[in-house]
Amino acid sequence: MDVKNKTLYEAKAHVLKALAHPTRLWIVENLANGERCVCDLVSEIGADFSTVSKHISVLKQAGIVEDDKRGKQVFYRLKVPCVMNFIQCVEAVLRNRTQAQVEMLSGELTLP
Amino acid sequence: MDVKNKTLYEAKAHVLKALAHPTRLWIVENLANGERCVCDLVSEIGADFSTVSKHISVLKQAGIVEDDKRGKQVFYRLKVPCVMNFIQCVEAVLRNRTQAQVEMLSGELTLP
């Protein structure tokens, strides 16, 4: 892996890392239904304002969301729509995994 | 966010977290071209054997890759093909971002 490629992989990992947190993932999926202000998100999540704000700034810095200041509020929206297909694939991984677990269990539990 | 959903988001984040590391991302993209044994990966990455092994086990535990022990070697392959579309989207995020940077710069650098 040469230097140029290493930098590229670091950049990509950085984007993924931004998505790799339950709260941030929730925010992203929520924004898929349309823009929201920070206050909306905070009230639904049940975490500190500052915590939510920091999570959003991670997403913003990664280029996943963009903001729009209107009056006192800041509205956020998804910048890259494909992020959602994306999450569908994650769900596929999960289904796949639980499927395997089910099969493993049914093997173990087979009665004579 | 109720308890059931919280668990779901944690599970999804866990999968994403597995992908959110430069080395692991490289491994995944590499496996997209066909199965590889750990030794192949180690020699191309230039990291410790144990380090690579641990990265792979993170991917395996997340349900992204699966292994196949043959002789002394363990071969790994992608378990969920859609992971690749996925990475294409990450690349879209990056393009989008650098695009924005270019525009910002060209704005700043406009001569009178």
Place this chain on the structure above:
DNA sequence: ATTTCGTTTGGCAAAATAACCAAATGTTAT
């Protein structure tokens, strides 16, 4: 001009991750 409201920032302690070394495991070859 001061207050109020929505949001961001700074700082800090707790928890999670990462990389290396050394040692253990399991499998084939001698």
Place this chain on the structure above:
DNA sequence: ATAACATTTGGTTATTTTGCCAAACGAAAT
């Protein structure tokens, strides 16, 4: 049975990430 090889596991230390509190900020209402 022993040696050689491929891989995994343990353990340690350094680094990063997280979440909350308090404080700062900027816009709009009074």
